[in-house]
Amino acid sequence: MLGSSYLQAMSLLIASESLWYFETNTYVIAPHRGGPAVIVDAPPDPAGVGDLLAKHDLTPVAVLVSHGHVDHVGGVDGIASSTVRAYLHPDDLDMARHPREQLRALLGSGFPTGDDELISTDFVDLSDGETLTLGGVDFEILHTPGHTPGHCCFYVPSEGVLFSGDQLFAGSIGRTDLPGGSYETLMESMAKRVLPLPANTDVLPGHGPSTTLATERRLNPFLQELL
Numbered sequence: 001m002l003g004s005s006y007l008q009a010m011s012l013l014i015a016s017e018s019l020w021y022f023e024t025n026t027y028v029i030a031p032h033r034g035g036p037a038v039i040v041d042a043p044p045d046p047a048g049v050g051d052l053l054a055k056h057d058l059t060p061v062a063v064l065v066s067h068g069h070v071d072h073v074g075g076v077d078g079i080a081s082s083t084v085r086a087y088l089h090p091d092d093l094d095m096a097r098h099p100r101e102q103l104r105a106l107l108g109s110g111f112p113t114g115d116d117e118l119i120s121t122d123f124v125d126l127s128d129g130e131t132l133t134l135g136g137v138d139f140e141i142l143h144t145p146g147h148t149p150g151h152c153c154f155y156v157p158s159e160g161v162l163f164s165g166d167q168l169f170a171g172s173i174g175r176t177d178l179p180g181g182s183y184e185t186l187m188e189s190m191a192k193r194v195l196p197l198p199a200n201t202d203v204l205p206g207h208g209p210s211t212t213l214a215t216e217r218r219l220n221p222f223l224q225e226l227l
Protein backbone atom coordinates (compact mmCIF):
# COMPACT_ATOMS: atom_id res chain seq x y z
CA MET A 1 0.00 0.00 0.00
CA LEU A 2 1.28 3.38 -0.96
CA GLY A 3 -0.32 5.96 1.26
CA SER A 4 -3.88 6.43 2.33
CA SER A 5 -6.41 9.12 2.84
CA TYR A 6 -9.71 9.43 4.56
CA LEU A 7 -12.44 11.84 3.71
CA GLN A 8 -15.54 12.45 5.74
CA ALA A 9 -17.91 13.98 3.24
CA MET A 10 -21.15 15.60 4.23
CA SER A 11 -22.78 12.40 5.36
CA LEU A 12 -21.05 9.46 3.69
CA LEU A 13 -17.87 7.71 4.68
CA ILE A 14 -15.45 7.85 1.76
CA ALA A 15 -11.99 6.37 2.23
CA SER A 16 -9.25 5.53 -0.22
CA GLU A 17 -5.99 3.71 -0.62
CA SER A 18 -3.46 4.00 -3.41
CA LEU A 19 -2.66 0.46 -4.56
CA TRP A 20 -0.42 -1.59 -6.87
CA TYR A 21 2.49 -0.47 -9.07
CA PHE A 22 0.45 2.20 -10.85
CA GLU A 23 -0.78 3.67 -7.55
CA THR A 24 -4.42 3.35 -8.43
CA ASN A 25 -6.79 5.04 -6.00
CA THR A 26 -9.33 2.54 -4.74
CA TYR A 27 -12.28 4.09 -2.95
CA VAL A 28 -14.85 2.73 -0.55
CA ILE A 29 -18.13 4.58 -0.12
CA ALA A 30 -20.50 3.76 2.72
CA PRO A 31 -23.39 5.36 4.61
CA HIS A 32 -21.45 4.78 7.83
CA ARG A 33 -18.68 2.76 9.42
CA GLY A 34 -19.63 -0.85 10.06
CA GLY A 35 -22.11 -1.05 7.18
CA PRO A 36 -22.36 -1.95 3.50
CA ALA A 37 -19.86 -0.35 1.13
CA VAL A 38 -19.39 0.21 -2.58
CA ILE A 39 -15.87 -0.14 -3.96
CA VAL A 40 -14.70 2.03 -6.85
CA ASP A 41 -12.02 0.26 -8.90
CA ALA A 42 -10.20 -2.98 -8.30
CA PRO A 43 -6.42 -2.87 -8.84
CA PRO A 44 -4.58 -6.22 -8.80
CA ASP A 45 -4.26 -6.15 -5.01
CA PRO A 46 -7.41 -7.70 -3.54
CA ALA A 47 -5.69 -7.97 -0.16
CA GLY A 48 -5.10 -4.21 -0.18
CA VAL A 49 -8.77 -3.63 -0.94
CA GLY A 50 -9.66 -6.06 1.85
CA ASP A 51 -7.47 -4.13 4.28
CA LEU A 52 -9.18 -0.87 3.32
CA LEU A 53 -12.60 -2.41 3.98
CA ALA A 54 -11.46 -3.95 7.26
CA LYS A 55 -9.97 -0.69 8.47
CA HIS A 56 -13.45 0.87 8.38
CA ASP A 57 -15.33 -2.30 9.31
CA LEU A 58 -17.15 -2.35 5.95
CA THR A 59 -18.91 -5.14 4.07
CA PRO A 60 -18.66 -4.81 0.27
CA VAL A 61 -21.87 -4.99 -1.75
CA ALA A 62 -20.68 -3.91 -5.22
CA VAL A 63 -17.62 -2.91 -7.26
CA LEU A 64 -17.91 -0.09 -9.79
CA VAL A 65 -15.10 -0.38 -12.34
CA SER A 66 -14.32 2.89 -14.12
CA HIS A 67 -12.66 1.22 -17.11
CA GLY A 68 -10.96 -1.90 -18.41
CA HIS A 69 -7.30 -1.09 -17.77
CA VAL A 70 -5.50 -3.67 -15.67
CA ASP A 71 -4.67 -1.24 -12.87
CA HIS A 72 -8.40 -0.62 -12.33
CA VAL A 73 -9.88 -4.06 -13.00
CA GLY A 74 -7.05 -6.57 -12.52
CA GLY A 75 -8.09 -7.53 -8.98
CA VAL A 76 -11.81 -7.87 -9.62
CA ASP A 77 -11.85 -11.68 -9.61
CA GLY A 78 -10.59 -11.60 -6.01
CA ILE A 79 -13.31 -9.16 -4.90
CA ALA A 80 -16.47 -9.87 -6.89
CA SER A 81 -18.80 -12.75 -6.00
CA SER A 82 -22.44 -13.71 -6.25
CA THR A 83 -23.20 -11.17 -3.53
CA VAL A 84 -20.67 -8.50 -4.59
CA ARG A 85 -21.52 -7.74 -8.21
CA ALA A 86 -19.01 -5.93 -10.40
CA TYR A 87 -20.15 -3.25 -12.87
CA LEU A 88 -18.34 -2.27 -16.08
CA HIS A 89 -19.32 -0.59 -19.34
CA PRO A 90 -19.62 -3.26 -22.08
CA ASP A 91 -17.37 -1.28 -24.46
CA ASP A 92 -14.40 -2.13 -22.18
CA LEU A 93 -15.28 -5.77 -21.61
CA ASP A 94 -12.85 -7.33 -24.12
CA MET A 95 -10.03 -5.17 -22.81
CA ALA A 96 -10.83 -6.00 -19.19
CA ARG A 97 -10.77 -9.74 -19.85
CA HIS A 98 -7.10 -9.65 -20.99
CA PRO A 99 -4.93 -7.89 -18.39
CA ARG A 100 -1.74 -9.69 -19.44
CA GLU A 101 -2.18 -8.64 -23.04
CA GLN A 102 -2.43 -5.02 -21.88
CA LEU A 103 0.77 -5.27 -19.86
CA ARG A 104 2.56 -6.83 -22.81
CA ALA A 105 1.46 -3.95 -25.04
CA LEU A 106 2.54 -1.45 -22.40
CA LEU A 107 5.84 -2.98 -21.33
CA GLY A 108 6.86 -4.61 -24.59
CA SER A 109 9.30 -7.48 -24.86
CA GLY A 110 10.42 -7.09 -21.25
CA PHE A 111 7.16 -8.61 -20.11
CA PRO A 112 7.39 -12.39 -19.59
CA THR A 113 5.42 -14.43 -22.07
CA GLY A 114 3.07 -17.11 -20.87
CA ASP A 115 -0.51 -18.19 -20.89
CA ASP A 116 -2.92 -15.31 -20.86
CA GLU A 117 -4.64 -15.05 -17.50
CA LEU A 118 -8.19 -14.04 -18.13
CA ILE A 119 -10.47 -12.01 -15.90
CA SER A 120 -13.53 -14.19 -15.53
CA THR A 121 -15.90 -12.02 -13.46
CA ASP A 122 -19.45 -11.91 -14.76
CA PHE A 123 -19.89 -8.13 -15.05
CA VAL A 124 -23.15 -6.21 -14.94
CA ASP A 125 -23.31 -3.69 -17.81
CA LEU A 126 -23.14 0.00 -16.97
CA SER A 127 -25.13 2.35 -19.16
CA ASP A 128 -24.94 6.09 -19.54
CA GLY A 129 -27.38 8.17 -17.54
CA GLU A 130 -28.64 5.41 -15.27
CA THR A 131 -28.72 5.77 -11.51
CA LEU A 132 -27.66 2.76 -9.47
CA THR A 133 -28.62 2.56 -5.82
CA LEU A 134 -25.95 0.45 -4.15
CA GLY A 135 -25.46 0.06 -0.42
CA GLY A 136 -28.06 2.79 0.07
CA VAL A 137 -26.13 5.34 -2.04
CA ASP A 138 -27.22 6.69 -5.44
CA PHE A 139 -24.53 6.65 -8.14
CA GLU A 140 -25.20 8.37 -11.45
CA ILE A 141 -23.34 6.68 -14.32
CA LEU A 142 -21.62 9.05 -16.74
CA HIS A 143 -20.23 7.26 -19.79
CA THR A 144 -17.10 9.28 -20.65
CA PRO A 145 -15.27 7.57 -23.53
CA GLY A 146 -11.84 8.82 -24.61
CA HIS A 147 -9.29 7.33 -22.22
CA THR A 148 -10.90 4.01 -23.17
CA PRO A 149 -14.12 3.42 -25.16
CA GLY A 150 -16.06 2.24 -22.12
CA HIS A 151 -14.71 4.62 -19.48
CA CYS A 152 -17.29 5.79 -16.94
CA CYS A 153 -17.27 8.37 -14.15
CA PHE A 154 -19.47 7.89 -11.09
CA TYR A 155 -21.31 10.90 -9.66
CA VAL A 156 -22.91 10.90 -6.21
CA PRO A 157 -25.37 13.82 -6.32
CA SER A 158 -26.21 13.71 -2.59
CA GLU A 159 -22.57 14.51 -1.74
CA GLY A 160 -21.53 16.41 -4.82
CA VAL A 161 -18.71 13.93 -5.40
CA LEU A 162 -17.39 12.70 -8.74
CA PHE A 163 -15.24 9.57 -9.00
CA SER A 164 -13.47 10.59 -12.18
CA GLY A 165 -11.37 7.48 -12.90
CA ASP A 166 -8.76 8.28 -15.57
CA GLN A 167 -10.91 10.96 -17.26
CA LEU A 168 -9.87 13.92 -15.10
CA PHE A 169 -6.93 14.34 -12.69
CA ALA A 170 -5.77 17.28 -10.59
CA GLY A 171 -4.06 19.42 -13.21
CA SER A 172 -4.27 16.83 -15.97
CA ILE A 173 -6.37 14.36 -17.95
CA GLY A 174 -6.11 10.66 -18.75
CA ARG A 175 -3.69 9.60 -21.46
CA THR A 176 -5.22 8.86 -24.84
CA ASP A 177 -2.31 7.13 -26.60
CA LEU A 178 -3.23 3.62 -25.44
CA PRO A 179 -5.32 1.25 -27.61
CA GLY A 180 -8.88 2.56 -27.98
CA GLY A 181 -7.94 6.02 -26.70
CA SER A 182 -8.96 9.27 -28.40
CA TYR A 183 -8.12 12.80 -27.30
CA GLU A 184 -11.03 14.32 -29.25
CA THR A 185 -13.47 11.86 -27.70
CA LEU A 186 -12.12 12.47 -24.19
CA MET A 187 -12.52 16.23 -24.61
CA GLU A 188 -16.04 15.74 -25.94
CA SER A 189 -16.87 13.64 -22.86
CA MET A 190 -15.40 16.37 -20.67
CA ALA A 191 -17.55 19.06 -22.28
CA LYS A 192 -20.75 17.01 -22.31
CA ARG A 193 -20.64 15.01 -19.08
CA VAL A 194 -18.09 16.49 -16.66
CA LEU A 195 -18.00 20.27 -17.04
CA PRO A 196 -21.79 20.68 -16.66
CA LEU A 197 -21.57 19.34 -13.06
CA PRO A 198 -21.70 21.92 -10.26
CA ALA A 199 -18.43 23.84 -9.80
CA ASN A 200 -18.18 22.83 -6.14
CA THR A 201 -18.10 19.13 -7.07
CA ASP A 202 -15.34 17.23 -5.30
CA VAL A 203 -13.32 15.27 -7.86
CA LEU A 204 -11.78 12.02 -6.65
CA PRO A 205 -9.62 10.66 -9.48
CA GLY A 206 -8.18 7.24 -10.26
CA HIS A 207 -4.64 8.49 -9.63
CA GLY A 208 -3.16 11.34 -7.61
CA PRO A 209 -4.74 13.83 -5.21
CA SER A 210 -8.38 14.91 -5.05
CA THR A 211 -9.48 18.28 -6.35
CA THR A 212 -12.64 20.22 -7.14
CA LEU A 213 -14.20 21.02 -10.47
CA ALA A 214 -13.86 24.74 -9.70
CA THR A 215 -10.10 24.36 -9.22
CA GLU A 216 -9.76 22.37 -12.43
CA ARG A 217 -11.80 24.92 -14.38
CA ARG A 218 -9.39 27.58 -13.14
CA LEU A 219 -6.04 25.79 -13.33
CA ASN A 220 -6.19 22.64 -15.46
CA PRO A 221 -4.50 23.57 -18.78
CA PHE A 222 -6.43 20.89 -20.69
CA LEU A 223 -9.82 22.36 -19.78
CA GLN A 224 -9.10 25.90 -20.89
CA GLU A 225 -9.97 25.26 -24.55
CA LEU A 226 -13.42 24.04 -23.47
CA LEU A 227 -14.38 27.03 -21.30
Ligand SMILES: [Zn+2]
Binds near residue numbers: 067069147
Ligand atom coordinates in the same frame (compact mmCIF):
# COMPACT_ATOMS: atom_id res chain seq x y z
ZN1 LIG B 1 -6.50 3.81 -17.40
